[in-house]
Amino acid sequence: MRRFFAGFPAGLTAVALLLTACGAEPTRPARTPEASACDPALGRAFGAWAEAGFSGSVAILRDGAFECRAAYGMADTGAHRPNTPGTVFSIGSVTKAVTAAAILRLADEGRLSLDDRVGAILPRLRGPVADATIRQLLLHTSGLNGTHGGDYEPLSPDAALAAIGRLRLAFPPGTGYVYSNAGYTLLALVVEHLSGRGYRDYVTSTVLRLPGGRTAGGFWDGSPAAPGPRAVGYLDDGKPGHQGGFAGPYWGVEGNGGLAMTVPDLAEWTYALFTGRVVTPASAEVIARAGWPRGDGRSETPGWVAFDRSVYGERFLSTAGGGGDVGHNAVVAWVPARRRVVAIASNTATLSAEALLRAVGPALLAGRPLPAPSASGPAATPARGGDLAAMVGTYRLERGGEFQVSAEGGRLTVSATGASAVRALAPPGAEVTEAALRAHEQRVLALLNGQTQEGRRERASLEKVFGAVSGLTLAGTVAKGADTRTYVTLTTGKGPVLAWYAVNEEGGVMAAQIPAKPPALTLVPSGGAGRFRPDDPTGAGPRVEVAFEGRRMTVTGAPGAVTAERSG
Template sequence: MRRIPTIIAAAFLAAACTSVEEGPDSGAEAPACDPDLVSALGKWADAGFSGAVAVTGGGTECRAAFGTADGTAPNTDDTVFAIGSVSKGFTAAAILGLADDGALALDDKAGDLLPGLTGPAADATVEQLLLHTSGLEGEHGSDHEPLDRDEAITAISGFTSAFEPGSDFGYSNGGYTLLALIVDEVTGSYRDHMAGEVLTLGGEPFGGFWDGEPAAPGPRAVGTVDGEPSTENGGFPGPYWAMEGNGDLAMTAGNLADWTKALFEGEVISPAAVETLTGTAFDNGDGTAEIPGWVSVGPDMFGTPFVTASGGGGDTGHNATAVWLPDLGMSIAVTSNSEEVIAGDLAQAIAPALAAGEEVPVPEGHAEADPEELAAAEGTYTLETGGTYTVAATEDGLDVAAAGADAVTAMFASADYTAEDVAAHEDLVAALLAGETDAGREELDALEGDLGDIERVELAGTAEEQGELRTYATLFTADGELLVWYALDERGGVGAVTLGAEPPAFTLVPTGEGEYRRELTGAGDGVRVAFADGLMTVTGPAGSVEATRD
């Protein structure tokens, strides 16, 4: 997906817990959450989470919602969210159900099932597509841009092969759209089959499609993209094949939790098909394995095995995470429509605690801001190595824009990415912008078509934003400088890019100890900042640096 430049602005949503029975058209009253759990979740809402949480099974039942759906109306248990790539789990269920019925086999080649498909994609097996081991590489369309069925088949037929099929893992949205095309071919209609066989339990619909029909019933949350309300709120007229099968579905958090539990308990597809689901795997070699539509995590990481899927971060501005804990028979779903604390952040914090029967960790407390202290910290601070921090006071803390690789690196902290991950991502971006790969040569052609000759490129640091690594770079042309950022996949393909970007911005909140902490998105160590005598001291995983006020 290629994003249009946007203006980054802080847009905090009000955080208020809503009991499920207060939502519009709630129907039968759903179980209320344990008060201690609601209290803990409320602290995450204070830290910026806006969305909904649902837990079912294992002796815990909970439906809770926080923040606002559209800036005014509150999120409730009835609020619908786009679930992004969690949709792949639903596509996988459709395929496994058809395999269980004998309509296809996992070792069938895609080209034998879908007339008109050519190239390496035609030789990929259904199982390889399910596990992202087909080796297929390429993009078949951009989010929310019209793409019909024939155009999708033609685009996927043009995919290249990155490795010997079955020998490695390479995440592919196009591979899952190809699976949706196979469902369409075998059943006569992908959407009708999904609505009638996969998204329906006991005669009741469990969500639907974000764009088009059958739509997910209920009021929709408005997402946030780079600080601005999303404009992709379900009005896209289609055709939809750029996202079919790989990121097209929408539902409430409660729908997602209930469907996940029903899936793994053999109510969506047969118990035999569930055994195929959990037994068809590609071992990642790190305690995790890819299974169709999901990632299976062994017990060593959190003390109990679990299965999970996450999606979002696209143009809808929504994120969603689903977790299945088989030993407990518990399902957890989190959906979000804010950028400060996304669904994956909250799920990562609460799922291990719920699995262990322990208290849910909460973000570090937020001290009351002193307006005079905040105003005194404002200004531009320069590191000895040249990077700068521009500090501006807000009502509750400080906003810091970091310019330069040294400044951005010092502010980096992540529970999901290591320094090695950052270095690998920066190497991929450097190779891309040097034109050392096929994707890089295509990107340079596109850039120079828009900007003219690029004289040189300087990397400007990497930040984790919206759950992904974004490496910033300055492009130098005859007309001046342009800041861009790239989020790449593990093979150097462009996942997202913004041209004319603003420097990465970080929120600092007072801790009450004469210092500030970067955001409130975790309960452990993070980046801390102190101001004294014209110095700004940043201390975090990368070490400690000092910047002097200009």
């Protein structure tokens, strides 16, 4: 059953802040990719963030030379294998930047024009999307909304083409914006058709070829695989994520996700792209030029998001991807004025690559030392096990909902079941309005009640796995970065199933996890007896305090305080 769709657009809020980066003299890339080299002060700062939970790799490139190339944490905790700069990560939706480059390269070769109708190139394509242009697909303005297949659903090119043709458009092509994985799979089908070599062969033999002849990575599933040792991704619950091995065919994710590479290779490929070594300089300018305006100083470009000077005082482009079954997060940024690339990938949910950028970016922009992680991170002093044992149990709210408290490693983990409990434990931040959360819930309900084309497909998919769905109940909504997730308890033929969905404003599914675990928060002591705060090294998570007194648990946050009584 689908857990998470590849290519969910991550919320980039601080990538541009890496504009002044390291102060060390650049060094030319070493021949041994596992070798680490970074300015000592920056290395110590990133080391502190590693102690606070960051596990992954960092590469900063300027004028084709590395300013920093380092890795932290464990690639595989069970095997005690550390991450190195040579460790391979899934790059998720960053794949779209590669697919866009493949399209621009075909344009350079005279095989297509960006204003060609996709139906003219793929005459077997049916449905309204056939009238969309290649440019509109690149900029997510084709109107395509919804999904054409799951990540690990065996889907042939013909089946993918037919499924995409059946999708309805949210608006006439060229009149709006909605992020579409299906649109980039359609572009991959264009590459497949026009190259005469297949999407995978064309991308790896041509588009990912670095100066000097080396290829930057490959695929996470299937062949040609990205060479090198892989990082195991660890999901929200700490379990290992998908490590490859899906036999395909891969057209649920082809073109919109699925590539993998080392972080230094990602940085080098990005530099080669924007300096006209992957596509012509004219096509590189097309990729770098602001395209469809999205507001707040952002605009869509082919495979990237462009930020103008009004955002952080410097123009830059960025793209990110990750999440889902693999458990990786990757982000890369290009700063044209400084000819600098910043690339980061992570393999745990504790502190993602993007969260690290948000935490350290402002200091880098101002030329200050990187901030230290919050004292509430994993380096914080744990509580004594005996003290925590007295707090473990189930706590029920008077008006419904409950908290389940467990203890491990000197920390408490609290999970919330029911809308009231979820709202108390994970209150929305100031940037998310109550109206927006309620609107999201209504779109999820409309989806699961089968009121839309995609909703009917989703309902049928659920019933195929879990039996007849006879009811559904809202179980709370949380805002996690750019991701709003509405939890729903489904009454099915196999019993109750908890799921969460993230949908766009047009009702299309962007991500889903089925079955899901209740939202949870890890806590550390906050100083007073029986008082705890979130274990959050960035300080950007929910601002709540949890206090225990006798058989009572009180959660205090922006919505106020709620008290739950321990049962049993």
